[in-house]
Each structure stands twice: as C-alpha cells, then as structure tokens.
Amino acid sequence: MPNPLHEQLLKAGLVKKSKVAAATRELNRQRQGKAPAPDADAVDARRLQAERAERDRALAAERNALARQKELQAQIRQIVQTRAVPQGGDIAYRFVDGHAIRTVYVDAALRAQLARGAVVIVAHGDGYALLPRAVADMVRERGGTVVLDHGAASAHGDAGTGDADDPRFRVPDDLVW
Template sequence: MRNPLQEQLLKAGLVKKGKADQIARDQVKARLAKGPAKPPVDQDKVDAAKLQAERAERDRALAAERNAQAKRQELQAQIRQIVDTHKVKRGGEIEYRFNDGQRIRTVLVDAALRTQLASGALVIVRHGDGVELIPRAAAQKVYERDGACVLLDHGRKVGETSAAAADNATPASDDFYDQDRFKVPDDLIW
C-alpha cells in the first residue's frame, strides 16, 4: 500500500519504482524499530580523536619540561649575577682547603679572608668552573635560588634550612660536643 503522493510521482516518472520501494522499507523499519537507530561509528574519527588527545598530552608535557628548563636557566643566571656583583677579591699565600663533593679543593687567601671564612662571614660558592668568595648576605640570596651552589658555609649547620639559619639556635644534642674537651683550635689548618 503506497502513499498517493508516491503513486503520483511514479506515474509522472519523477521517481523510479526501486527508489520508492527502498524509501517505503526504510519508513517501515523506522516505525517498527524498538529504539532510535544508532549512527554507525566511524573508526577513523575515533582513532583521529585519540591521536589528537595523545599529541595534546605530549605537547603539554614538552611545554612543562621547557618551562622547567627555562626556570632553571633563569635561576642559574640570577646566581651568576649575584656572585659577579658580590664576589670578594681574593689573594694571598695561605691555602684554605674545603670539600667539593668527593674532592678537596684549595683557595689561596690572606689572613683576614681566612678568619672571615672560619667565622662564617664569607661563603665559598661555585661559579662556573671555579669558586668565588661572597659575603653572607649574598649567600642567603644564593640559598634561596639553589643551595647546591654553596660549597662552604661555616655559619650554617649541616642540614639546616634558611629559616633555621636565621635563628642560629643550637639543638640540645650538640650541647655534649660544646664542652671544652671537644673544642677545635682556631688556628688549625689542614
């Protein structure tokens, strides 16, 4: 049973009989279907979306890495600038030795610089391939940016943070070693 409009279009020759039958079948299927017909899933579109999401994630990771690298370079440039502006001119014949990781390094200083180093007024920092002496105030700025650049600081205890360095409070466990029998002579040179 056809629609009168379909019959008229067939008689006029505007529509072919096979096409009209196909449309009629599609309409019947649509009416009798239990739920809405799902459009076919295009696997290429799904793969393209996954690939795009992976690329976006990779791009975000690369951007974060580049930002971190730029931040490290900026901090290193700030440290270089601080050391260049605050370095103390050194010279003399007294060898002052200190640890640089697993190596023992030597810096030639005079008596005044040696006493300032021993008291903690001066700090030894890594600068390029060499080392430089800078005052404690400049060393605090270096600590804020990267504490690993500071090689020798007698004014700061081992493992002490910058907030604890400002307090300079001695813990109770060090009281035992503060006795007279454990004092290290001030003129000890090793």
C-alpha cells in the same frame, strides 16, 4: 507532519516510501541532537589527536622546565659575578668539597670572616667564589651549590646539639692527654 517535498517526490515516483521514511527519521535525529553512531575511523582520529595533544603538553612542560633551569643558572652566574668578594692574599684557606680538599688564597681579614661565617664559599663554574652570607642565601634559593658555610648551623639554631650525645663521638674514659 508530512513534508510537502517528500509527498511530491513520492507522487512523481522518483523515490520509494522506505527512502522517504529513512530521510524523515534522519531529520528527526538531527533536530533532537541525536547523532548517528561514530565510525571507528573517527574514534581513532580523535584518540590520536588527544594523544598528540598530551604529548605536546608534556614536551612543552619539559621545555619550560629546562628554560626555567637555564634562567636560574644565569641568575646564579650573574649574582656571583656581580657580588663576589675579591679574593687574593697569601694565606691558603683549605676546605672540603665532596671528597677533595680545595684551597683558596685569602688575606687575614677575609680568613676571619670565613671562620666567623660572614663570608661563604660557593662553587662557580670550574672554580670557587667568596660571597657574603645574604648573597649566598640568594644563590642557595636558586639551587646553587654552597660549598663551605661555617655559620649555617648557628644560623638555623642547631649549634651545640646532637654531637655531644652521639655515641660515635664519645671520648673514652681512659684517654691520657
């Protein structure tokens, strides 16, 4: 169906027939949803925008992970400060932290609780804190470092298994006591 405006412009001689045909084709494409082929600049712009969005998402995820780690460290610090067992006494209790032997001073009751596994030693800042087992489990869940836990093997049901049959720990038969 011809456009009356196009016919009037053709009769007046203001446009050529090829221009009217091109305009008609363009209108038909727009009505049918067919867009002209995108130019290279538009494709590059979209690609750059997608790359920026991906980079922004990665940076946001990294920031969120760091914020979560800081939050967990703050929770651990708060738990240790509020729930730590007061230490002090005249008995030196030595334990291994990595490759170094460390010492905390405790009294007899606290030493018995450490040996039994009711109290656990946790690394806290530059020093160490003594925590009850349940509180130490909360610290362990948040990624804290539990240095000494005598009750860990018995708590998980691993007590008495493995070491007796390990050839590295076999007692020689000719050992004289």
